[in-house]
Amino acid sequence: MRPxxxxxxxxxxxxxxxxxxxxxxxxxxxxxxxxxRAIQRLQGEYQEDERAFEVAEVAEGFQLLTRPxxxxxxxxxxxxxxxSRLSGPALETLxxxxxxxxxxxxxxxxxxxxxxxxxxxxxxxxxxVEVVGRAExxxxxxLYGTTPRFLEHFGFQSLADLPRTEELSVVLRDRxxxxxxxxxxxxxDQEELNLEGSxxxxxx
Amino acid sequence: MRPxxxxxxxxxxxxxxxxxxxxxxxxxxxxxxxxxRAIQRLQGEYQEDERAFEVAEVAEGFQLLTRPxxxxxxxxxxxxxxxSRLSGPALETLxxxxxxxxxxxxxxxxxxxxxxxxxxxxxxxxxxVEVVGRAExxxxxxLYGTTPRFLEHFGFQSLADLPRTEELSVVLRDRxxxxxxxxxxxxxDQEELNLEGSxxxxxx
Amino acid sequence: xRAPPGRSGALLPSAVAxxxxxxxxxxxxxxxxxxxxxxxREQDIDIFDIPIARITxxxxxxxxxxxxxxxxxxxxxxxxxxxxxxxxxxMLLPRPPDEEEEDPRAELVRRLLEYEQIRExxxxxEAAESQRARRFPKGYVPPRPKPPLEESPLETTxxxxxxxxxxxxxxxxxxxxxxxxxxxxxxxxxxxxxxxMLPERGRVEFSExxxxxxxxxxxxxxxxxxxxxxxxxxxxxxxxQPFSELWLYWRGEGGAGSTGDEAQDRAAMPEEEGDR
Numbered sequence: 157m158r159p160x161x162x163x164x165x166x167x168x169x170x171x172x173x174x175x176x177x178x179x180x181x182x183x184x185x186x187x188x189x190x191x192x193r194a195i196q197r198l199q200g201e202y203q204e205d206e207r208a209f210e211v212a213e214v215a216e217g218f219q220l221l222t223r224p225x226x227x228x229x230x231x232x233x234x235x236x237x238x239x240s241r242l243s244g245p246a247l248e249t250l251x252x253x254x255x256x257x258x259x260x261x262x263x264x265x266x267x268x269x270x271x272x273x274x275x276x277x278x279x280x281x282x283x284x285v286e287v288v289g290r291a292e293x294x295x296x297x298x299l300y301g302t303t304p305r306f307l308e309h310f311g312f313q314s315l316a317d318l319p320r321t322e323e324l325s326v327v328l329r330d331r332x333x334x335x336x337x338x339x340x341x342x343x344x345d346q347e348e349l350n351l352e353g354s355x356x357x358x359x360x
Numbered sequence: 361m362r363p364x365x366x367x368x369x370x371x372x373x374x375x376x377x378x379x380x381x382x383x384x385x386x387x388x389x390x391x392x393x394x395x396x397r398a399i400q401r402l403q404g405e406y407q408e409d410e411r412a413f414e415v416a417e418v419a420e421g422f423q424l425l426t427r428p429x430x431x432x433x434x435x436x437x438x439x440x441x442x443x444s445r446l447s448g449p450a451l452e453t454l455x456x457x458x459x460x461x462x463x464x465x466x467x468x469x470x471x472x473x474x475x476x477x478x479x480x481x482x483x484x485x486x487x488x489v490e491v492v493g494r495a496e497x498x499x500x501x502x503l504y505g506t507t508p509r510f511l512e513h514f515g516f517q518s519l520a521d522l523p524r525t526e527e528l529s530v531v532l533r534d535r536x537x538x539x540x541x542x543x544x545x546x547x548x549d550q551e552e553l554n555l556e557g558s559x560x561x562x563x564x
Numbered sequence: 565x566r567a568p569p570g571r572s573g574a575l576l577p578s579a580v581a582x583x584x585x586x587x588x589x590x591x592x593x594x595x596x597x598x599x600x601x602x603x604x605r606e607q608d609i610d611i612f613d614i615p616i617a618r619i620t621x622x623x624x625x626x627x628x629x630x631x632x633x634x635x636x637x638x639x640x641x642x643x644x645x646x647x648x649x650x651x652x653x654x655m656l657l658p659r660p661p662d663e664e665e666e667d668p669r670a671e672l673v674r675r676l677l678e679y680e681q682i683r684e685x686x687x688x689x690e691a692a693e694s695q696r697a698r699r700f701p702k703g704y705v706p707p708r709p710k711p712p713l714e715e716s717p718l719e720t721t722x723x724x725x726x727x728x729x730x731x732x733x734x735x736x737x738x739x740x741x742x743x744x745x746x747x748x749x750x751x752x753x754x755x756x757x758x759x760x761m762l763p764e765r766g767r768v769e770f771s772e773x774x775x776x777x778x779x780x781x782x783x784x785x786x787x788x789x790x791x792x793x794x795x796x797x798x799x800x801x802x803x804x805q806p807f808s809e810l811w812l813y814w815r816g817e818g819g820a821g822s823t824g825d826e827a828q829d830r831a832a833m834p835e836e837e838g839d840r
Contacts, residue, residue, distance in 0.1 A: 157430070158410070165412035165430035169700035170439040182433040205409065206362070208369035221706060226361070226369035233370055233386040239717040244485045244728070247720070251729035267735050283714040294792060295751060305714075310722040319726065327734050375705045416699065424702055431698035443697040448686070449594055451693075455686040471678055474595035474640050491724050502727055514689060515696030523688045528681055 159186055159194040160201075167211065167220045175217035242282075249275045250284060254306070254318060255328035258288045258299035267327060276300060284309070363390060363398040364405075371402075377421035377512055419511035420518055446513075453479045454488060458510065458522060462492045462503035480504060488513060596644035597679040599626060604676070611676060614669055616655055620648040647672065754782075754789035762799060762814040770810035 166174065166182050176195070180186040186194075195218055199211050212221040222230065242250065249272055252264050264272045279285035280300075288301035302315070312318065320329050370378065370386045380399070384390040390398075399422055403415050416425040426434065434440045446454065453476055456468050469476045483489040484504075492505035511518065593599045603622050604611055627641045654668035754773070761768050773786050790812055793799045800813040 157433075161410060161412045162430070162433050165426050165433055165700075166437060166440070168413050168424075169426055169434050169703040170437060171441055171703035172439045173704075174439060178439075182437065201409065205405065206365060208365045209372050219704060220372075221704075222369045222373050226366070229361070229366050229369055229386040230373050233383075239719045241487070241490065241718065242720040242724070244481050247725055247728035248732065251725050252732060254725070255729060267732060269735065278713070281713040282718065284718075294755065295788065309718055310725065312722075323730055325730075325733050328729055328732055372702060373705055375701055425699040428695070428698040431700075434700050440700060440703060443700075445693060445697070446690075451686040451689050452594065452682060455682050455689055458689075459682075459685060471597075471675070471682060472595060473597035473644065473675075473679070490719075491721060491727075494723060502723055513696065514692040515699070516692070523685060525681070528684050528688075 157183075159190050160197050162186065163191055163194040164198055164220075167218060170219075173214050173217040173219040178217065243275075245270075245272075245275050246278055250279055250302075250306075251328065253279070253285055253300050254302050254315070255320075255324075257301035257315075259301075260291055260297040260299055262297065264300075361387075363394050364401050366390065367395055367398040368402055371415065371422060371424050374423070377416075377418045377423040377508075379421040382421070416515070417517050418515055419508045421508075423512075449474075449476075449479050450483060454483060454506070454510065457483075457489055457504050458506050458519070459525070461505035462495075463505075464495055464501040464503050466501065468504075596623075596641045597676065598683075599623065599641070600644065600648075601676055601680055601683075611673055614673070616648065616652045616669060620645075620652050623648055751785045751789050751792070754786040755793060757786075758789055758793060758799070758812065762812060765814075767811050767813045770812065773812075 162182050163179055163186075166179050176188045176191040179191045180188055195211055201207075202210050208226050209220050209222050212219050245268075248268060249264060252267050253259055253276075256263070256267075261273060261276060264276065276285065280287075283303055283305045285300050285306070286303045287298045289299045290296040291299055306312075307314065322329075366387050367383055367390070370383050380392045380395040383395045384392055399415055405411075406414050412430050413424050413426045416423050418425075435442070449472075452472060453468060456471050457463055457480075460467065460471075465477060465480060468480065480489065484491075487507055487509040489504050489510065490507050491502045493503045494500040495503055506519070510516075511521075516522065593602065600619070600623060603609075603619055603626070604614060609615065609619070624645055627638070627645060651668045651672060757773060758768075761773070770786070770790070774783055790799070790801055790810075793812075794801050797815060799815055802811045802813060803809070
């Protein structure tokens with residue numbers, strides 16, 4: 157391998173700028189001088205061949221970057237949003253918020269058993285979830301609910317259309333209270349009773 | 361700007377494969393054909409100039425990748441992100457989903473003999489597998505299939521690049537459950553005969 | 565760390581600990597199919613004519629090694645054991661004279677071959693993966709303005725959300741208790757702490773409240789608790805000058821007792837149902 161090729165490979169695949177002596181570690185055949193001469197030759201080749209990229213020298217070392225005059229193409233290219241999908245944690249969090257809204261972050265975390273502020277933020281950024289109010293009481297925590305975009309995306313007329321079949325855990329089906337001292341309701345009658353207490357406002 | 365330059369700039373500033381029509385969005389002067397011709401010319405230039413990278417055809421798109429012979433130089437660099445490898449169970453589950461898609465969780469579990477919902481979820485989170493529909497019948501179970509990201513991970517251009525079942529040392533009979541008139545062969549020669557009938561579906 | 569599939573044949577010297585008895589390290593198997601295939605391939609058994617009694621015995625012997633705490637995966641091994649025992653019993657029954665009857669082993673053979681094929685495919689996939697890993701993509705991609713997430717089309721279907729919903733279970737309060745207290749309820753704890761110390765002492769230094777803890781979060785939560793209690797007029801915050809010590813002064817009465825109870829109630833559970 158020629159030094160230029162090794163240097164090019166390293167600069168190409170590195171995710172941070174590298175100083176000449178760092179690049180030299182790639183191979184015994186390299187030292188700082190050899191690397192710097194190789195970079196100069198690469199610079200020359202790129203210019204001569206009218207490549208769209210160049211070796212840029214930044215504070216921390218060398219880096220391959222597209223030349224500034226291509227920025228406009230890349231920006232345009234980027235404005236086409238690429239379709240994406242929700243991760244497993246996001247799906248779970250969205251399901252909990254959809255079924256138990258309005259719901260605070262701490263309750264989501266209690267049900268999931270893991271910290272969830274990042275996931276909730278993502279769902280907010282995606283416009284699927286929004287702050288719908290504040291709970292009474294200490295610290296008046298924010299309450300989250302689903303957005304009209306949520307209904308639209310999943311093709312529901314209203315939240316009443318969310319399927320509430322027996323397959324669902326009572327946590328989602330019935331908004332059973334989650335206190336530590338109360339057992340999760342097993343008996344349907346008891347569930348009924350518990351529900352009486354939670355007169356949460358209709359989230360619509 | 362020449363089309364090659366624009367295409368190069370776009371490929372250079374993407375960390376994932378791009379299809380020709382995606383690249384064409386960068387400028388009005390481009391369309392799919394122009395992009396593909398430009399890629400061919402770039403290919404030729406990189407080869408002639410002995411660049412350390414090439415335009416690879418991956419996941420039905422194009423991506424700049426270093427040539428394999430530089431791997432040993434790059435593997436030791438902290439700043440070069442190492443590709444992540446899948447676990448044994450993940451590979452096994454992916455193999456089943458890739459060849460039998462669309463396939464439900466229960467069928468995956470029957471083939472593997474172990475519960476697989478966690479592995480499938482992980483594969484989904486990594487974007488290697490996605491829900492592609494629902495089966496008919498009881499409970500309408502979800503069906504899974506592979507994603508473009510799956511092709512990308514293994515460097516396949518399309519599902520046609522998967523090893524063909526005929527090339528495998530283990531050959532299967534038709535997947536239809538054995539009927540009473542098909543006796544399990546005892547004699548190895550007879551096995552051959554029965555295997556003739558194997559209509560193993562092509563993984564398309 | 566990763567166990568490449570299909571290594572069983574090569575990597576597992578199945579030491580014979582007695583006549584016909586295999587000692588098998590179960591951790592190395594991905595499941596009952598893997599183990600069964602190993603037993604068959606290791607002994608060069610014709611897969612189409614499995615000596616079911618012998619294999620069943622060996623399988624049962626192998627799974628006796630399963631630790632009770634691994635009961636999760638044990639279930640899968642036991643299920644296979646049950647299948648083997650059932651086939652063994654069927655083999656003992658006199659075959660009906662009409663030859664149409666299927667060999668009891670047929671379905672098992674089909675499954676084993678299918679599994680073996682999948683294992684071979686996953687080896688091929690692994691090879692492809694390591695080939696691919698020798699080629700590196702562009703390392704640094706300059707950040708460019710991303711369109712807002714909200715505008716990017718979402719491919720997620722309701723089926724996926726619902727599937728996630730089906731996975732949600734009633735949380736076990738015992739399992740959750742310590743996590744919840746450690747994380748979010750810290751502020752309620754601080755309220756309790758303040759209400760415990762303040763009435764009898766009249767005033768207390770902020771730093772004293774923090775003394776037992778090092779993490780920043782305790783400071784934040786104690787401060788928030790102080791603000792909340794000040795808002796409720798339970799106490800007064802006083803600081804002589806910026807960056808000097810912060811003092812908390814008891815304002816007397818002010819329903820301290822009831823607040824205390826309330827705080828205690830809430831500490832047991834997350835906010836949402838707090839106002840029932």
